[in-house]
Amino acid sequence: MNTRYTSTAIFLHWLAALGLVGTFALGLYMQELPLSPAKLQLYSWHKWAGIALLALVVVRLAWRLANRPPALPEGTGRLAGLAAHAGHWLLYGLMLAIPLSGWMMSSAQGFPVVWFGVLPLPDLVGRDRELGALLKDVHITLNYVLLAVVIGHVAAALHHHFVRRDGILGRMLPFVSRARGEASLERPAP
Amino acid sequence: MKMSLFRSLALATALGLGAVGAAAAAPYTALDAKASSITFGYSQMNVKMDGRFGELKAREFRFDPAQPGQARVHIEVALGSVDAGYEDANAELRKDEWLALDAHPLATFVSRDVRALGDGRFEVTGELSVKGNTREVSVPVVFQEEEGKGVFTGSFTFQRADFGIGQGQWKDFGIVANDIEVGFQLVARSS
Numbered sequence: 328m329n330t331r332y333t334s335t336a337i338f339l340h341w342l343a344a345l346g347l348v349g350t351f352a353l354g355l356y357m358q359e360l361p362l363s364p365a366k367l368q369l370y371s372w373h374k375w376a377g378i379a380l381l382a383l384v385v386v387r388l389a390w391r392l393a394n395r396p397p398a399l400p401e402g403t404g405r406l407a408g409l410a411a412h413a414g415h416w417l418l419y420g421l422m423l424a425i426p427l428s429g430w431m432m433s434s435a436q437g438f439p440v441v442w443f444g445v446l447p448l449p450d451l452v453g454r455d456r457e458l459g460a461l462l463k464d465v466h467i468t469l470n471y472v473l474l475a476v477v478i479g480h481v482a483a484a485l486h487h488h489f490v491r492r493d494g495i496l497g498r499m500l501p502f503v504s505r506a507r508g509e510a511s512l513e514r515p516a517p
Numbered sequence: 518m519k520m521s522l523f524r525s526l527a528l529a530t531a532l533g534l535g536a537v538g539a540a541a542a543a544p545y546t547a548l549d550a551k552a553s554s555i556t557f558g559y560s561q562m563n564v565k566m567d568g569r570f571g572e573l574k575a576r577e578f579r580f581d582p583a584q585p586g587q588a589r590v591h592i593e594v595a596l597g598s599v600d601a602g603y604e605d606a607n608a609e610l611r612k613d614e615w616l617a618l619d620a621h622p623l624a625t626f627v628s629r630d631v632r633a634l635g636d637g638r639f640e641v642t643g644e645l646s647v648k649g650n651t652r653e654v655s656v657p658v659v660f661q662e663e664e665g666k667g668v669f670t671g672s673f674t675f676q677r678a679d680f681g682i683g684q685g686q687w688k689d690f691g692i693v694a695n696d697i698e699v700g701f702q703l704v705a706r707s708s
Contacts, residue, residue, distance in 0.1 A: 362605045364692040371562050437566075437602045444563040 331498045337339045339387045340499055343422065346383065347477070351470060374433060380447065388419060398468050403439055408505040412482060421473040425453070426471055432462035462494035543707035544581035545667040547593070550574050552666075552704035555594055559677075560694040563567035568606075578620045578705060580631075580667065582660060584641055588631040592703075594624045596647075614685045629653075637661060641671075649679040667707075672700040 332340070348372060357369040399408050433440050434450035436459035441447045452458060487495035497503045550573055558567040572595035580588040596616050601607055611618040628643035633655075641656045653692050658671040675696045683693055 362609045364686055364689065367561060367692050371564075384519070439564055441564045 331492075331503075332396060333390075333394055333475065334501075335390060336387075336394065336396070337499055337501050338484065339390060343380065343383055343387065346376060346380050347422070347473075351474070354470065371444070374429065375443050377429050378442050380422065381430070384419065384422040385424075388423075391419075397498055411483070414476060414483070416478065416485040417434065417476055418473075420468060421476065425466065425469045425473060428462055428466040431440065432459055432466050435459035435462055469517060524546045533600040536615035542581060545707050545708040546579055547706045548573075548575035548578045549666070549704040549706055550601070554567075554702050556700040558698040558700065559696065562692055566699065568599060568601035570596070570598050571600065572593050576625075580660075580705065581669075585631045588639075588641075589630065590626070590628040590641070590643070592626045594625055594626075595622060598621055606704075612689055613684075615683055617648055624648075624656075645675060648682060652679050667705040669703040670701070672698055674698045 331337075353369060353373045354378070357366060357373060360366040360369070375444045401413075430440060431451045432449070435455050436453045437454045437504060439447060439450055484499075487493050488497075523613050534546060551656050553573060555573055556567060556569045558565060560566070573592060575590065575592050577591035578588055580590070597611070597618055599610050600605060600617070601610060610616050615618075624645070624647040626643055628641050628646050630642045632640045632642075634640055637660050639658045639660060642653065643655045643656070643657050644651050652675065654673055654675060656673045658669050658672055661670070663666045677693075678688075678690075678695050682697075687693060
């Protein structure tokens with residue numbers, strides 16, 4: 328049984344991490360700006376990035392379903408295991424729902440999305456200002472939920488790495504040799 | 518006798534142009550502003566955006582399908598009634614960089630020449646004035662009669678730079694394109 332994630336899964340994971348942090352920060356920053364060409368440009372970039380992240384999570388889900396991730400280390404408690412799985416699927420759900428809510432919000436507000444200024448995407452809902460305002464709230468709220476879950480995700484990874492020292496983080500780190508990843512797993516649990 | 522000959526000629530011309538039944542109706546002399554609409558469209562980073570103006574009125578409106586050459590139209594659009602789809606944009610459009618609404622609250626179109634193209638189609642040439650700048654525009658119009666009302670539909674494109682619309686930071690066409698497409702549906706009655 329492989330104890331590390333596949334290189335593809337690792338690559339996709341860190342690509343998503345980078346994309347999520349950047350797109351989240353951009354979203355937070357751009358909405359405070361007064362209307363200007365720069366603001367419109369940043370909104371477009373945010374939407375393009377969001378659609379790219381939507382495509383990325385679809386690819387990740389396909390990869391995840393086709394390739395079993397390494398099993399949780401032996402000795403993982405039933406509750407901890409359950410929390411790990413629930414957390415991961417919640418992350419996937421949010422990574423799907425957030426770009427979709429943004430896309431829907433854009434449609435409802437009457438701004439069609441043209442991906443990278445080239446590919447026009449269909450409007451998901453009809454134009455409706457009230458729905459647009461509601462979807463904006465949904466989009467923002469989901470983002471803060473994601474922020475909270477990601478903080479939990481990172482905290483758990485750091486806990487495993489520095490407190491439990493069970494090599495869990497190594498399974499998802501690039502450039503860590505397989506031998507080392509496995510060696511650290513062989514260490515007896517404290 | 519001479520008059521009736523002229524009339525039948527006019528009727529024949531109108532029929533020949535496809536404005537069937539139009540000759541029977543009185544000339545259209547009153548714009549039904551409530552039933553009429555003016556929209557605009559533009560491209561923002563390749564995204565098609567649109568909006569509308571809610572208030573317009575005709576200072577002059579005269580159109581007889583039988584005598585298109587004598588038609589005369591003078592339309593005023595209250596630019597303050599602009600709705601670009603969201604509040605920030607509407608507020609931005611009021612500024613001097615865009616429409617300078619305080620100094621130039623109205624856009625006008627005054628026809629100078631109306632030419633019948635046949636099949637209920639006309640070409641209206643006239644002067645479009647926005648923000649103190651006047652340019653000649655040529656507008657293709659489709660005329661139809663619906664339930665005793667005259668309906669004029671069409672669109673034309675102008676370049677915002679010609680009118681000084683969108684200056685300063687907005688001058689570049691990379692974000693908001695130069696072409697602005699105006700669409701309209703004017704409904705007129707024979708008062």
